[in-house]
Amino acid sequence: MNNIKLPKILFVGGKGGVGKSTTSSSIAMSLSSGENPNKVLLVSTDPAHNLGDIFDVNFKNSITKVNENLSIIEIDSSLEAKNYVQQVAKNMRGFVSASSYGRIDDYFAKVADSSSTLEAALFERLTTILTNEANDYDYIIIDTAPTGHTLRLFFMPKELRDWSKTLLSMQERGGMSEKVLGHLEGGSKNRFSDPDGFIRGQLIETLDERYNRYSAFSNLVKDPNQCGIILVLNASKLAIAETQRAIQSLSQKGLKPYAIVLNKVLPTDSADDFLSSRIAQESEYVLQSDEIFRNYRYAKMPLFKQDIITKDSLKIFGDTLLKIINK
Ligand SMILES: Nc1ncnc2c1ncn2[C@@H]1O[C@H](COP(=O)(O)OP(=O)(O)OP(=O)(O)O)[C@@H](O)[C@H]1O
Ligand SMILES: [Mg+2]
Known part of the structure; x- marks a missing residue:
């Protein structure tokens, strides 16, 4: 589809089950097909991935081409986290006696499963994709897990950036901890000839790269011409409330959603008693939603007869x- 002007990077968020994967996949399908197709990358950050089911391909953790113009990746944050902490645990062995290896491995196995490690690993991969791959695509669409997760991804850069900066300044001050940190960051080659210098150099390089990458992401998120967030909801009290809260969190950071999608809207009337009663209840929330979100780009999408899982639909x-x- 052409003649469409969207931010290059679009996050799609919302409450569980409202239609985030449908919205992000369908936008990706639409942008990447037609007469003047765009190059599109669809990224899933939801640990409960389902793009593989929708597109009938296994995308696990690597960018896979579905066709000439559409590529997809489902980031496997638990695999990312596991690889990362395994590397750290391996490097740690250089600092302890062999009898402690077991305890180190146990400790890092637990850390790999913690939600903050998973989120950090996911964020690490996402920012790397957005930095390294962005030039290959016209659009990058990001399907996320339910709302809190999307917003945390959005707001993480500042926290992580500040944290990288703190580590950098600790490095400059020196101390024993830097050797350990350097080792954690993967310093291994040459560490016997000039351990301090080598480890320090490696760590500063890693932290510098990370700081720059997070800063770039942070600037990207703040630029409405480059990056936007689409919030999806259904016509229900809870989904409206959650969307309002998400808008509030965004506005506290000086941001606003690019668009709101009210999805799965029932037809306006039906001869069936049961459906008529559902429609009557829903119409109240449709009106509320129309009113609350009237100042945004706002799409009301009907409930289709079938699940939206074929490429045509x-x-x-x-x-x-x-x-x-x-x-
Ligand atoms: N407008 C629609 N009409 C009919 N079916 C729809 C519509 N939107 C979504 N669906 C169906 O609803 C189900 C849930 O949609 P989807 O997986 O996109 O939600 P989600 O927000 O990504 O869920 P999760 O929070 O679990 O990731 C899917 O089976 C999808 O095909
Ligand atoms: Mg989903």
């Missing part, structure tokens, strides 16, 4: 959605 959904939010 994804394309129809995506084309319709993009036309509405680009009006």
Whole structure:
């Protein structure tokens, strides 16, 4: 699809089950097909991935081409975290006696499963993709896990950036801890000839690269021409409330969503008693949503007869959605 002007990077967030994967996949399908297709990368950061089911391919942890213009990756944060802490545990062995190896391995196995390690590992990979791969694509669409997770991804850069800076200044002050940190950061070659200098150099390089990458991500997120967030909801009290809270969190950082998608809207009438009653209940929330989100790009997407899992239905959904939010 062409003649569409969207930010290059789009995050899609919202409450569980509202249609985030459908929205992100359909936007990716739509942008990457038609007469003047764009090059699109679709990234899933949701640990409970389902793009593989939608596109019938196993994308685990590496960028895979679905066709000439569409590539997909499902980031496997537990694998990323495991690899990272395994490396750290291996390097730690250089500092302790052999009898402690078992305890080190146990400790790092536990750390690998912690939610903050998983999030940090996911973020590490995501920022690397956005930094290294961005030039290869016209658009990068990011399917996320339920709301809190999306917003944390969005807001993480400042915290991590500050943290990298603190580590950098600790490095400059020196001390024993730097040797350990240097080792944790992967200093190994040449460490016997000039351990301090080598480890210090390696660590500073790693932290510098990370600081720059996080700073770039932080600037990207703040630039509405380059990056936007689409919030998806359904016509229900809880989903409206959660979307309002997400908007509030974004506005505290001086940001606002690029668009709001009210998804799975029922038809306006039905001869069926059961459906009529559902429609009556929902219509109250549809009206509320129309009113609350009237100042945003706002798309109301109907509930399709079937789940949106075929490429054709994804394309129809995506084309319709993009036309509405680009009006
Ligand atoms: N407008 C729609 N009409 C019909 N089915 C839909 C519509 N939107 C989404 N669905 C279906 O609803 C289900 C949930 O959608 P989806 O997986 O996109 O939600 P999600 O927000 O990504 O969920 P999760 O929070 O679990 O990641 C899927 O089976 C999808 O095909
Ligand atoms: Mg999903």
